[in-house]
Amino acid sequence: xxxxxLVCFDVDGTLIDNVALSWQxxxxxxxxxxxxxxxxxxxFFNGEITYLQWAEHDINLWxxxxxxxxxxxxxxxxxxxxxxxMETLNELKGRGLRLAIISGSLNILLEKFIPNYExxxxxxxxxxxxxxxxxxxxxxxxxxxxxxxxxxxxxKIADRKKISLKECVFxxxxxxxxxxxxxxxxxxxxxxxxxxxxxxxxxxxxKKDLKEILRYIL
Numbered sequence: 001x002x003x004x005x006l007v008c009f010d011v012d013g014t015l016i017d018n019v020a021l022s023w024q025x026x027x028x029x030x031x032x033x034x035x036x037x038x039x040x041x042x043x044f045f046n047g048e049i050t051y052l053q054w055a056e057h058d059i060n061l062w063x064x065x066x067x068x069x070x071x072x073x074x075x076x077x078x079x080x081x082x083x084x085x086m087e088t089l090n091e092l093k094g095r096g097l098r099l100a101i102i103s104g105s106l107n108i109l110l111e112k113f114i115p116n117y118e119x120x121x122x123x124x125x126x127x128x129x130x131x132x133x134x135x136x137x138x139x140x141x142x143x144x145x146x147x148x149x150x151x152x153x154x155x156k157i158a159d160r161k162k163i164s165l166k167e168c169v170f171x172x173x174x175x176x177x178x179x180x181x182x183x184x185x186x187x188x189x190x191x192x193x194x195x196x197x198x199x200x201x202x203x204x205x206x207k208k209d210l211k212e213i214l215r216y217i218l
Contacts, residue, residue, distance in 0.1 A: 055142030
């Protein structure tokens with residue numbers, strides 16, 4: 001019997017390289033109003049708006065810039081798949097482990113760098129942008145499972161699959177992974193620049209090769 005049954009991944013900086021926060025990548029590309037962004041961020045952390053309202057607010061800033069699907073693709077031109085990502089996913093899947101994504105990132109990154117991602121991941125908690133035939137944003141489905149709520153998503157999956165949290169692994173790199181990493185049986189801080197996250201992680205991996213996580217999971 002394997003020690004772990006579920007491996008959950010963050011996206012930005014974990015599955016995808018050269019990015020800390022994908023939302024910031026698009027804000028920079030579309031040159032959205034910094035003051036409007038900061039105001040919404042403050043209102044969220046002050047409890048005045050929900051995470052969903054914050055996400056929708058920021059996506060509306062892109063809509064105001066008439067952002068099209070091809071523009072998002074151009075904005076991601078400097079990003080790349082993390083070294084060893086596909087080998088790692090194939091190995092874990094081949095060993096019969098369940099895989100999931102719990103991230104505040106956006107579906108367009110996965111679609112660009114792992115087009116067949118639904119083949120690997122049994123559960124995907126992520127914000128989604130949809131485009132119309134002309135390439136303009138038609139609909140958004142913002143995840144509510146970011147920040148501390150990532151831990152809620154982990155528990156939802158574990159409950160549904162009837163597995164213990166001790167059998168769960170979380171791999172991430174950012175401060176918003178702290179709570180979920182504490183809940184998981186194995187927390188791996190990968191490509192991480194935040195000492196606070198490293199302190200709560202069970203394993204810290206600085207080498208930017210996702211295959212490095214396999215020795216701790218398998």
